[in-house]
Amino acid sequence: MIIYLAKFMIADSSTVIANSYNKRQDHLAERVVRGDIMSSDGHVLATTNVAEDGNEYRYYPNGNMFAHVVGFSTYGRSGLELSSNYYLLTSNANIVERVRNSVYNEKNMGDTVVTTLDYNLQSTAYNAMGYAKGAVVVMEPDTGKILAMVSKPDFDPNSIDVIWDSITDETSSDKTILLNRATQGLYPPGSTFKVLTSLEYMRENKDWERYSYECQGETVVNNVAIHCYNNTVHGTVSLADSVAFSCNTSFSNLGASLDTDAFHSLCETFLFNKDLPYSGLSNKSSYVLNGKSDPSQIPQTVIGQGDTLISPLHNAMIMSTIANGGVMMKPYMLDHIENYNGDQVRSYSPSAYKRLMTVRETQDMTELLCGVVDYGTGYVLNTSAYSVAGKTGTAEYNEKGESHSWFVGFSNVENPDIVVSVVIEEADVSGVRAVNVTKQIFDAYYQ
Numbered sequence: 001m002i003i004y005l006a007k008f009m010i011a012d013s014s015t016v017i018a019n020s021y022n023k024r025q026d027h028l029a030e031r032v033v034r035g036d037i038m039s040s041d042g043h044v045l046a047t048t049n050v051a052e053d054g055n056e057y058r059y060y061p062n063g064n065m066f067a068h069v070v071g072f073s074t075y076g077r078s079g080l081e082l083s084s085n086y087y088l089l090t091s092n093a094n095i096v097e098r099v100r101n102s103v104y105n106e107k108n109m110g111d112t113v114v115t116t117l118d119y120n121l122q123s124t125a126y127n128a129m130g131y132a133k134g135a136v137v138v139m140e141p142d143t144g145k146i147l148a149m150v151s152k153p154d155f156d157p158n159s160i161d162v163i164w165d166s167i168t169d170e171t172s173s174d175k176t177i178l179l180n181r182a183t184q185g186l187y188p189p190g191s192t193f194k195v196l197t198s199l200e201y202m203r204e205n206k207d208w209e210r211y212s213y214e215c216q217g218e219t220v221v222n223n224v225a226i227h228c229y230n231n232t233v234h235g236t237v238s239l240a241d242s243v244a245f246s247c248n249t250s251f252s253n254l255g256a257s258l259d260t261d262a263f264h265s266l267c268e269t270f271l272f273n274k275d276l277p278y279s280g281l282s283n284k285s286s287y288v289l290n291g292k293s294d295p296s297q298i299p300q301t302v303i304g305q306g307d308t309l310i311s312p313l314h315n316a317m318i319m320s321t322i323a324n325g326g327v328m329m330k331p332y333m334l335d336h337i338e339n340y341n342g343d344q345v346r347s348y349s350p351s352a353y354k355r356l357m358t359v360r361e362t363q364d365m366t367e368l369l370c371g372v373v374d375y376g377t378g379y380v381l382n383t384s385a386y387s388v389a390g391k392t393g394t395a396e397y398n399e400k401g402e403s404h405s406w407f408v409g410f411s412n413v414e415n416p417d418i419v420v421s422v423v424i425e426e427a428d429v430s431g432v433r434a435v436n437v438t439k440q441i442f443d444a445y446y447q
């Protein structure tokens with residue numbers, strides 16, 4: 001049995017939010033009515049209601065559904081309320097109107113922030129997760145546009161002042177509720193990490209297509225006992241079969257041959273131990289194995305257990321790199337800014353982070369990831385309605401074998417449309433599986 005503790009690292013969310021409080025921009029609120037935040041398809045996600053007495057109230061029409069991604073703006077700020085604060089408190093209203101407002105000492109209307117978020121995909125992801133804890137990220141691999149971002153457990157930003165004391169109390173069971181697990185939650189990647197292990201193996205072994213291993217359901221590598229899920233005996237497996245069946249014994253075997261310094265360097269190239277090129281709050285994923293590590297660390301690390309931790313956004317970015325022919329795009333969520341009359345003020349364009357794989361490597365990897373859905377652990381996603389390439393993951397976090405459930409993959413394999421990254425905490429408890437959540441999101445996209 002592979003046994004380890006889930007190291008679900010949570011920053012103290014109340015500190016993060018308190019530090020983000022920006023007093024310098026707040027004087028703008030004395031002259032401007034905070035603008036709206038919109039989805040890409042015209043749904044209002046945040047707006048300001050002005051009462052008869054002139055008091056302003058921030059209102060979130062969708063309540064909990066966009067809680068983390070849109071955030072809140074009382075008791076400090078979070079989410080888009082934080083990252084787009086400046087635009088929301090800037091007015092590009094008609095100049096005549098602004099002059100008039102200044103004469104009558106009235107406030108100007110703040111600009112509208114139009115996001116890349118898709119209401120339909122967000123609501124589908126939100127509902128598909130049910131009461132399970134975890135996170136979903138949906139992004140376009142060729143642009144980096146984030147289409148949906150869900151984190152659970154959630155809260156109603158309309159009642160943040162009512163729930164604030166209870167959720168920021170140190171002893172509260174809900175103290176991670178304000179945290180956006182999609183970008184700040186760090187999880188063991190489980191078998192989704194086999195994508196990078198495979199890439200390193202392919203780079204070190206040009207004849208990787210001739211790889212063959214006899215899986216007997218369990219083995220011992222570097223004095224560490226490794227078993228396949230449910231001790232399933234996979235028999236003779238190629239690298240493609242090893243990925244499709246997520247064969248732990250095979251991966252531990254091939255992983256033991258890897259140059260651990262080279263693998264460490266590959267992981268850092270893919271942004272482990274680095275800040276993500278993303279404007280919102282995020283935590284660094286971590287990867288520690290290197291040439292100086294004890295060899296007993298290798299078998300678990302190469303199958304995504306061990307000390308490795310990753311955020312759902314980061315996993316989406318790695319899969320997007322494969323879907324986008326090797327170029328990682330910077331993820332972003334602001335599409336454009338307009339004044340309150342709808343005239344565009346500025347717009348944002350996709351921006352590449354870096355080429356991390358050759359086109360040939362992404363083609364080979366895509367073929368391996370198609371096998372997962374064609375005849376492997378992701379068969380639930382096998383449908384004639386659309387094609388999917390991706391990787392499942394089961395990250396055990398206790399001795400009983402209870403686990404987090406992962407899926408990361410993309411649809412329309414020939415010309416990829418969207419990447420979906422899903423993690424469900426304690427999947428055994430909730431009964432929710434990441435592949436099933438993913439299927440509902442793809443179904444909604446192609447409906």
Ligand SMILES: [Zn+2]
Nearest residue numbers: 215228234247
């Ligand atoms: Zn196996």
